[in-house]
Amino acid sequence: MRQLLPHSLTTRIAALVLVFLLAGMWSLAWYADRQLRQDMREQLQAQQQSVALLLGRELERTLHERASALQGVARGLPVPVQDHASTLQALLPRLTVLQQMFGGGFYVTDAQGMAMASHPLQLGPQRRGYAASRFIREALAGQTVIGDPMPGLAANMPIVVIATPVPGPGGAPAGVLAGVVRLRDAGLLQPLPAAEGQVASDYLVIDRRTRTVVAASAEQRVLQALPAAGQDAVLDRLLAGGDGSVIHPQPEQARLASVHHLTAVPWLVVVSQPLAPLLAPLDEVRQRIVLAALGLTLLAAGGLWWMLRRALAPLQQMGHRLAAMAEDGAPLQPLAPQPMRELAQLVRGCNHLLAELDQRQRALGESRQRYQAAFQISPDALDITRVSDGVHVDVNAGFERLFGWPREQVLGRSGLELGIWHASDTAVRAQFVQQVLSEGMAVGIEQQLYRRDGTPVTVQLSASLLDVAGEPCMLWVAHDVTAHRAARAHIHQLTSTDLLTGLPNVQQFLQQLGEVQAHCLQARRLAALLCVDVDDFKTINDSLGRDHGDQLLRQVAQRMGAGLAGQGSLARLGGDEFLVLLPDLPAPRGAAAHAAEALAHRLGALLGQPLEVEGTTHSISVGVGIVVLGESRQEPRELLRRAALALNQAKASGPGAVLLFEAQMQDQVSSRARLQRSLAEALQQHAFALHYQPQLDxxxxxxxxxxxxxxxxxxxxxxxxxxxxxxxxxxxxxxPLGRWILHAACSQLARWAHVPGCSHLDMAVNVSAVQFQQEAFVEQVQEVLAQTGAPAARLKFELTESLMMYEIDSVIARMKALRALGLRFSLDDFGTGFSSLAYLKRLPLQQLKIDQGFVRDILDDHNDAAIARTVIALGESLGLEVIAEGVETEAHRDALQQWGCRLYQGYLFSRPLPVAQLGEFLQQRAGGPLPP
Incomplete structure (x- = not known):
């Protein structure tokens, strides 16, 4: 007995001691290394944070000195106006303090941001206009501003500008004094010194807004753009957070970075050192500890391995024997007896089990094969669970497909553990199990279970009792009915009512429309379909909110339903549109249409009565499109489209309009669509031509x-x-049409420039407001002039007054840019649109054109005559030419000439002519008098 103890308890105690020894040794080594590194890192962070703080204070002091110097000089400067430009220019070179502080120079602007004087002198002409600069705008608002870092005038000279207002006579800013600091000049920040034997620290000064390097210990990094937000998480945390230190992993090596945020400007100072050299001594200590621990581990493991190998040799032999018997078809043989007590007990138990297994294997072999085949090939999910605890004993491939759990992870776990059954369904499952236990089986109940990813699946469950190795179990059959239920739910949704109003939806209404049409054709009766739209509902939705609009739509639906009073059916088409179906109307078509229009007006009057929603009273109007049906068979959707077309035509007529569908409406829409397609094709094929109407003096x-x-x-x-x-x-x-017209007109103008008798002609081209407002319009005109060689001085753009409805400053700027090319402008149809004298005097115009609508009736209408005389007098007072279009009679010409108009255009002289006929006209008119 004493000889057996070392082969059992001794081995176990030795193994346990070794485990505790190794665990304690390695834990101690890990803790010591971790604590040393933490202490070292905290000391380095405190030291480096102090350096960052000192650098930040030094930088703020430097910027404050420069800003204070600018403010002091600005208070003594003359008011920057044009009369003082020479005085300012002579004064700036004598400001030696600013010259020392601002190596990039300094300059003075007026109140519009235009440079008045600078030192050095070339700084002004090269940066003449600063009005668009942020720091100039803020300085003109009365603040001393430090601008964003930017490239300098010279290569490799990044700068930052400090600007302060120059006070005027009343104390308000009259201009700006701005100094340019070169970021690479000495004096902003100096490299950090390193102690002997230590790695020097690097520093960066970063602009948080632009993510740009303002200053750096490495000059080549100045004005370098840092990665955009989201690309470097550590950098984003430094820019967004407060002062502190972080370890910044980089591809080369990790660095310890400390940051200090400046208060005067949105900058921060980052001081960093490579982490590896700082922690090198600790790495050496850790290496020695690891080597010592590894040696002890190998020594202890070797002794334990030798001891356990001797003790476990009999168990290994038994394992080989059992493994061989576990192979398919291998005979079951008893194990050889063992001398050790524990092994002897194990051999006896195994031999007993082998005998039992051999007997059962022979009895159940054939039935098991049949069962396994049927179990595995079933398309449904099959699983066997113990009744006592619900643990899965076996599952088939269908179970794996349906629930997404592999077989090896299912066995030994219950459905509640796997999440296939939720805890809330425990009572339902218990009741189902009880039914199976009492009746032997249960069939066909629907239950929602859950897949591995948490998605629900609806199954039809059946179960029956089984006996597995003498233990009661249940065979569950789960048939997936999710798709079937989804299809039923989808069909129900398509045939259900509108969720907002409770009215039938479109699908249900279309089905009803088809039935009513079939009844009408059979009974020789008529029906009417009304498409009703709330006028200007979008304004209500945008101003008061969608929830308010939804409540209003519910009240509209309720009031329309009450107004129908059972005479027809009501549905919601979508948005603010409703459908009304009036069945069983009398023939002929006129009587049915009359009844439908009467109902439409009645509904309009009913909805025009006040509707109150959330304390807001609405009095709405509706547009109605009507289609009479029943005369011939039409697809329900086609009827719906016709009603919508009639509704669109009604809404174009104004609020509250009611319109009956007519066949010509479809023809108009189709014709317009064909014309639009033809217009696009004509643009591709250049299928247009220019005619020219002469203008005479x-x-x-x-x-x-x-x-x-x-x-x-x-x-x-x-x-x-x-x-x-x-x-x-x-x-x-x-x-694109305007571009083609411009190119064709300029090409003709270029040809006339070399033709005697035509070179003096001006070419007037109409330019739409949409075309003129294009960003690249000026560049397009320059390109066309360069391509065609047309003389810009002979090109005149006719603009309409609708152009003044746009941003007038951008319009004027674009006109001035074109005027600089030599082009001239004529204001077409003057007096018919937004005629504002305030804008008129600002526009660089050369001509006003009296609209033919005034010219046509100047002999009969006193108002038109007064307008024409006023335009002529206005043009004369503003120094503008005046031309009248639509001159058709000699009397028109004489009246206009008497009032002072000197240029004419109209059918009295000529209709618009092709270029060939225009040449004949010019030959006939050369030097001739006006027609009698």
Whole structure:
């Protein structure tokens, strides 16, 4: 007995002691290394944070000195106006203090941000206008501003500008004094000294707003852009947080970085050192500890391995025997007896089990094979669980597919542990199990279970009792009915009511519409479909909120339903549109239409009564489109489309309009769509032509022409500009069409420049407001002039008053840019639009054009005559030419000439002519008098 003890308890105690010894030794080594590193890091962080604080204070002091120097000088400067420019220029070179502080120079601007004087002198002309600079704008607002870092005038000279206001007579800023600090000049920050044997620290000064390096110990990094937000998490934390230290992992090596945020400017100082050299001594100590611990581990492990190998040799032999018997088809044989007590007990137990297994294996082999085959190939999810605790004994491939759990992770765990059953369903499961236990089986109940990823799955459950190795178990069959239930739910949703109003939805309404139409065709009766839209509902939604609009729609639905009083059915089409179906109307069509229109007006009057929502009273109007049906079979969706088309036409007529669908509406829409397609094709094929209408002076001489676009559509004839020009503006095709007209007109103008008798002609080209507002319009004009060689002085743009509805300053700037090229401007249709004298005097115009609507009736209408005389007098007072268009009779010409108009255009002289006929006209009119 004493000889057996070392082979059992001794081995176990030795192994346990070794485990505790190794665990304590390695834990102590780990703790010592961790504590040393933490202490070292805290000391380094405190030291480096002090350096960052000192650098930050030094930088703030330097900036404050420069800003204070600027403020002191600014208070003694003359007011920066044009009269003092020479005085300022002579004064600046004598400001030696500023010269020492601002190596990049300094300059003075006026109240508009324009440079008045600078030192050195070349700083002014090269940076003449500073009004767009942020620091100039803020300085003009009365603040001393430190600008963002930026490239300097010279290469490799990054700068930052400090600007302060120059007070005027009343104390308000009259200009700005700005100093340019070169970021690479000495005096801003100096490199950090390093102690002997230590690695020198690096520093960066960073602008948080622009993520740009302002100053650095390495000069080449100045003005370097740092990674954008989201690319470097540590950098983002430094920029967004307060003072502190972090370890910044980098591809080369990790660095210890300490940061100090400046208060005067949105800058921060970052001081960093490589972490590896600082922790090198600790790494050496850790290496020695690891080597010592490793040696002890190897020594202890070797002795333990030798001891356990001798003790476990019999167990290993038994394991080989059992493994061999576990192979398919291998016979079961008893194990050989062992002398050790523990092993002898184990051999006896194994031999007993082997005998039992051999007997059962022979009895159940055949039935098990049949069961396993049926179990595995079933498409449904099958699993066997113990009744006592619900633990899974076996599952098939269908179970793995349905629930997403692999078989090896399911066995030995219950459905509640796996999350297939939720705790809230415990009572339902217990009741189902009880039914199986009492009846032997249960069939066909639906239950929601859950897959491995948490998604629900609806199954139809069945279960029956089994006996597995003498223990009661349950065979569960789960058939997936999720898709079937989803299909039923989808069908129900399509046939259900509108969630907002409780009315039938579109799908249900279309089905009802088809049934009513079939009844009408069979009974020879008629019906009407009304499409109702709330006028200007978008304004209500935008101003009061969507929830308010939804409540209003519910009240509209309720009031319309009450107004129908069972005469028809009501549905919601979507948004603020409703559908009303009036069945069983009398023939003929006129009587049915009359009944539908009467109902539409009645509903409109009913909805016009006040509706109160959340304390706000609404009095709404509705547009109604009506379609009469039942005369012939139509698809329900086609009827719906026709009602919507009639509604659109009604809404175009104004609020509260009611319109009956007519066949010509469809024809108009189709014709417009065809015209739009043809217009796009014509632009691709350049299928347009220019005609030119002459413009004459009071002596009958042709002084210019107006280029007018003409379009001949194949199979259609000439399309009126009044028809396709608005279509082009609405569809966005006016821009490419305008570019083609400009290029064609300039090409013709370039050819006339070399033709005697034509070189003096001006070319007037109409430019739409949409085309003129394009950002690159000036560049497009320059490109066309360069390509065609047209003389810019002979090109005149005719602009309409609608252009003044845009941002007037940008319009004026664009006109001045074109005027600088030599072009001239004429204000077309003057007096018909937004005629503002305040804007008129600011526009660089050369000509006003009296609209033909005034010219046509000047002999009969006193108001038109007064307007024409006023325009002529206004043009004369402003020094502008005045031309009248639409001059059709000699009497018109004489009246205009008597009032002072000297330029004319109209059918009295000529219609718009192709270029060939225009040449003949010019020959006939050369030097001739005006027609009698």
């Amino acid at each position: 009071q002596h009958g001489a042709v002084v210019g022409v107006e280029a007018l676009v003409r379009w001949h559509l194949q199979g259609h004839g000439m399309v009126s500009p009044a028809e396709f020009i608005p279509l082009a503006e609405k569809t966005g095709l006016i821009a």
